[in-house]
Amino acid sequence: MSEPLQVAIRKVAKRFGTRQVLDGVELTIQPGETVALIGPSGGGKSTLLRCINGLTHFDAGEIRVGPHLLCGGPQLPPRETVIQIRRLFGMIFQDFQLFPHLTAAGNIMEAPVHVLGVPAVDARRRAMELLARVGLADRADAYPRELSGGQKQRVAIARALAMEPRGLLCDEITSALDPELKHEVLAVLEELKAEGLALIVVTHELGFARRSADRIVVLDGGRVIEDGPPEQVFEQPQTERARRFFRQVLA
Numbered sequence: 001m002s003e004p005l006q007v008a009i010r011k012v013a014k015r016f017g018t019r020q021v022l023d024g025v026e027l028t029i030q031p032g033e034t035v036a037l038i039g040p041s042g043g044g045k046s047t048l049l050r051c052i053n054g055l056t057h058f059d060a061g062e063i064r065v066g067p068h069l070l071c072g073g074p075q076l077p078p079r080e081t082v083i084q085i086r087r088l089f090g091m092i093f094q095d096f097q098l099f100p101h102l103t104a105a106g107n108i109m110e111a112p113v114h115v116l117g118v119p120a121v122d123a124r125r126r127a128m129e130l131l132a133r134v135g136l137a138d139r140a141d142a143y144p145r146e147l148s149g150g151q152k153q154r155v156a157i158a159r160a161l162a163m164e165p166r167g168l169l170c171d172e173i174t175s176a177l178d179p180e181l182k183h184e185v186l187a188v189l190e191e192l193k194a195e196g197l198a199l200i201v202v203t204h205e206l207g208f209a210r211r212s213a214d215r216i217v218v219l220d221g222g223r224v225i226e227d228g229p230p231e232q233v234f235e236q237p238q239t240e241r242a243r244r245f246f247r248q249v250l251a
């Protein structure tokens with residue numbers, strides 16, 4: 001087994017125009033931990049995930065992902081660092097972002113073949129294993145347009161797993177799904193957690209967060225306003241802002 005993978009976020013700041021979207025975010029995520037990142041819309045959750053993954057460059061502070069360091073400021077990080085981080089943490093989005101012209105198996109094989117140089121026959125075999133793992137062994141040759149939202153999202157998870165990441169960054173991956181399809185995606189996440197993958201999950205599913213997360217982090221106005229185990233954050237939030245957010249979500 002490779003070395004433990006910690007994510008350390010120190011004083012990360014990011015603005016878009018005049019808007020301070022991240023305002024000194026401090027957060028340490030221990031190896032294998034499942035963190036639910038929640039909070040009001042516009043609070044900076046997506047931006048923070050994108051910074052961790054090197055999709056958004058930040059203005060100040062630093063993010064360490066295992067041995068790799070991203071520094072904020074004028075200079076962009078080395079391309080190689082970003083590539084290494086993306087191999088450790090796959091990212092999954094609300095809108096799936098599958099390639100429409102490729103089948104389920106084709107989507108999963110794409111990066112192993114084109115980025116890692118895995119022979120197509122091996123990549124196909126691995127894609128079939130991954131599809132089985134997310135309960136879609138019989139849909140390998142379906143195109144995204146032929147799949148339900150829940151199935152598309154499970155293909156997207158399998159595609160991320162094909163790079164053998166140590167963790168996943170999930171940005172509201174059930175928000176576009178009908179209620180009855182959410183649970184099939186959340187069930188896959190729970191299995192991955194049980195297998196030891198680190199999960200950083202932006203979600204509005206507070207039931208899932210409470211049940212499955214080791215830690216709840218509430219981001220509001222670009223700052224961490226709550227950070228603790230689910231019982232503590234949900235039952236005894238430290239801030240009035242978080243109490244108001246929970247009332248609104250649960251209303």
Ligand code: ADP
Nearest residue numbers: 016019021039040041042043044045046047048
């Ligand atoms: P959340 O995911 O918590 O809803 P986001 O990180 O998406 O929050 O957005 C935080 C704020 O940053 C919002 O006000 C949003 O409009 C703004 N923002 C996000 N991305 C961009 C961008 N690429 N350009 C300009 N503003 C952005």
Ligand code: MG
Nearest residue numbers: 045046047172
């Ligand atoms: Mg968002």
